[in-house]
Structures are given as structure tokens and as C-alpha cells.
Amino acid sequence: MSIDMASFTPGWSLTGGLVIGAAAAVLVLFNGRIAGISGILGGLLGKPRNDAGWRIAFLAGLVGAPVLASLLGQSIAPDIQAGWGEILIAGLLVGAGTRYASGCTSGHGVCGISRGSVRSLVATATFMASGFLTVFVTRHLLGG
Template sequence: MSIDFAHFTPGAALVGGLIIGLAAAVLVLGAGRIAGISGIVGGLLLRPRGDMDWRIAFLVGLMGAPVIAALLGHPVVPEIVAGWGEVLAAGFLVGIGTRYAGGCTSGHGVCGLSRGSVRSLVATLTFMTAGIATVYVVRHVVGG
């Protein structure tokens, strides 16, 4: 195993993690809401009365961050090495997984673990194990 030091950015990762943790803490302490993306988007689809504004603001902030980064001279240009079929299938599978797990990686991994939730611990371990297994299979079984 080798580390790609050209793309190894522990400082930026630390700052990003602190910002995510701060945002999750502000949302739970200020509004009593969990910063889980699947729950936020799912709530938008259900259109609950009086519960739309904070969800829309959260998503606008989430999607606006790359725009602000680009305006500051740090454009975010993701490289996706998959076709549309693969991307759609992956998104569909992630959607199914979040329904079965009762939340997504941000809800369980950031918010649930910080609250000491055993259910979130099991869900996060499952997410991580599935991700590690998928990368191994794709890199060493299918691709290699």
C-alpha cells in the first residue's frame, strides 16, 4: 500500500471535519434536528408544514459551498470514472441502504456516534465494511 502524498491533505481534512462537526452541533443544539442528508432530503419530499425552511437552507448551503470555493479560486472538480448507468445504480443502492439503515453516513457516522447510539455504531461499521469490501473487489477481483 502506498500513500498518494500529492493528494494527502490532513490539514484541509481536519478543518473540513471540524466544520461538519460544528454544523451538526449547531443544528442539533439550536433546532433539535439531526444533520443526516437522507432525512433532510426525505423531509423535503414529504413537504411537512413549517419544516421546510431549515431543510432548504441546509441544502442551499451544502450546494453553495463549491460555488463559493470556485469564486475564491479553489474550484472543486470531481472526477467520476464511471458511466451514467453505474452512477444511477450506485445512487439507487445507496438510497435503499439509507432506508434499511434508518439514515445515512452523515446521520449515523457524525451525529449518531457523537450521541453514543449503538444503532449508529452498527450502521457505521456496516457502511465502512461494505465500502472496504467494495473497493477491494473492484480493485483486486474485477479490475485486476
């Protein structure tokens, strides 16, 4: 195994993790809400609610931050070695998985584990194991 040192950015990674943690803490402390992206987006797609404002602002921040980073000269475009069909299928599988797991990686991994939720610990371990297995199968068994 080798590390692509040009893409190895521990400083930026630590900063990003701290910002994500701070955002999750602010949301739960001031709004009493968990920063689970699937739940935030799902709350906008269901029946009309009176809490759409903060949900839209949160999602706008998710989209706006990479746009701002790009404008500031940061390279943010990942090298995705898949076609649109594969990306669509992967997205649908992730969406189905968040429904079955009653939350997404951000809700379980960032917020649930920090609250000591056993369910979130199991869900996050399952997400990670599935990701490891998928990469192993596609890169080593299927010759990708």
C-alpha cells in the same frame, strides 16, 4: 499501498471535519434536529411541513459551499472513473441503503456515534465495511 501526496490534504480535511461537526452541533443545539442528509431531504419530499425553511437552507449550504470553494480557486472536482449508468445505480443503492438503515452516513456517522448510539455504530461499521469490500472487489478481483 501508496499515498497520492498531491491529494493528501490533512489540514483541509481537519478543517472540513471541524466545520461539519460544528454544523451538526449547531443544528441539534438550536433546532433540536439531527444533521442527517437523507432525513433532511426526505422531509422536503414528503407531505408539506412547516419546517421547510431550515431544510432548504441546509441543503443550499451543501450545494453552495463547493461552488464557493470553486470560485475561490479550490479544485473540487473528483476524478470519478465510472459512467453515468454506474453512478445512477450506485446512487439508487445508496438511497435504498439509507432507508433500510434508517439514516445515512452523516446521520449515523457524525451525529449518532457522537450521541453514543449503538445502532449508529453498527450502521457506520456496516457502511464502512461495505465500502472497503466494494473497493477491494472492483479493484482487485474485477481488475478495475
